[in-house]
Structures are given as structure tokens and as C-alpha cells.
């Protein structure tokens with residue numbers, strides 16, 4: 722076996738970028754809903770997405786590759802919701818990534834219905850995973866992309882995904898992740914390893 726290396730100075734820059742995109746997987750997918758000034762709701766997936774801080778909970782996603790309705794709507798309204806898609810919703814995720822005109826409500830176009838937001842004026846797609854209702858913290862231009870930072874004000878979740886104590890039920894909640902390109906993965910198994918105390922670790 723030998724190590725193969727690619728870098729940002731390679732003539733085949735696309736292959737280097739592809740390598741990074743396909744190595745950092747699975748990526749959680751933020752299914753971002755927004756509303757424009759005419760009241761038209763918009764839904765689009767973003768996998769350059771991460772939780773930032775635990776308390777208060779904050780998140781960030783990156784908008785790349787030119788003008789997108791999501792960015793324009795977030796900047797104009799200061800609000801957005803991030804919904805976690807469930808196993809089986811991969812095709813809906815792909816279809817709502819279509820570069821359609823801003824007058825098109827992607828959720829309605831793929832047969833999803835909207836559920837009203839509780840703490841924000843932006844709805845989220847019904848029949849999916851938990852929806853994080855966010856207020857915009859800031860948008861930073863960074864390396865040609867726009868980083869959208871939000872604070873999670875509340876979470877709206879279907880009670881079918883909850884345990885009797887009100888916490889998310891890992892046996893019922895099956896989110897999906899993005900692998901490279903058009904490939905998705907389904908979270909349908911896990912392993913548990915408690916973190917050892919220092920004594921257990923050393924002993």
C-alpha cells in the first residue's frame with residue numbers, strides 16, 4: 722500500500738475538491754425553509770451544515786455557487802427553519818435542490834405540506850424529522866461562500882419520534898446523511914460506548 726496525495730495546487734482542481742467533499746461524510750443535511758417578501762415559502766437542502774455551540778444552540782450552513790433564494794430570504798426576513806429529513810425522504814431532498822424560480826414553493830411541488838412555525842414566521846415541512854426554528858445571527862462572506870449563522874429558538878418535533886419522557890427516541894428517529902454527490906446514507910444502526918472515567922481509562 723502507498724499513500725496517494727492530492728492538493729489545491731493540482732492541475733485537476735476538481736478532483737481535489739471532490740476528494741474533500743467525498744471524504745467528509747456522512748454530512749447531516751439542513752433542509753432549510755424560508756419565506757420571501759411575497760410570502761412564498763422555499764425549501765432547499767444544505768449539507769455544508771454544522772452545529773456550532775451547545776448552549777445557546779447555534780448552527781451554521783454555507784451557501785455556495787451563486788445567488789440562491791434561501792440566502793436572499795434569510796437576509797430579508799432574519800428567520801429560517803432547519804428540518805432533519807428522515808430515511809426514505811432522499812428523493813424529496815434531491816428534488817428540492819432543483820434550481821427553480823423563486824416563485825416556486827418546492828415543498829408544495831414535491832407533495833409536502835407545511836406546518837406553521839411556533840416561534841418564527843417560517844413554516845417547516847410536515848412529516849419529517851425535528852425542525853429547528855432559528856433566528857439569523859449574521860451572514861459572513863467567506864472564501865466566496867456565504868456562512869449563515871443562526872440561533873435555535875425552539876424545536877418542533879412529531880411526537881411519534883419521542884420516548885415517553887419527551888426525549889428523541891433513537892430507535893424511532895432515522896435521519897439521513899449526504900455521502901458524495903447523489904448518494905445518501907440512512908442512520909439505522911448505532912453502537913454505544915460510554916466514555917471511561919480517567920481511572921477506568923488508566924486502569
Ligand SMILES: Cc1cc2nc3c(=O)[nH]c(=O)nc-3n(C[C@H](O)[C@H](O)[C@H](O)COP(=O)(O)O)c2cc1C
Pocket residue numbers: 750763764765766767768769770783784785786788789790791792814815817818819820821899
Ligand atoms: C443533499 C444536498 C446538499 C446540498 N448542500 C448544499 C450546500 O451545503 N451549499 C449549497 O450552496 N448548496 C447545496 N446544495 C444545493 C442547493 O440545495 C441548491 O443550490 C438549491 O437549488 C438551492 O435552492 P434555493 O435557490 O431555493 O435556495 C445541496 C444539494 C443537495 C441535494
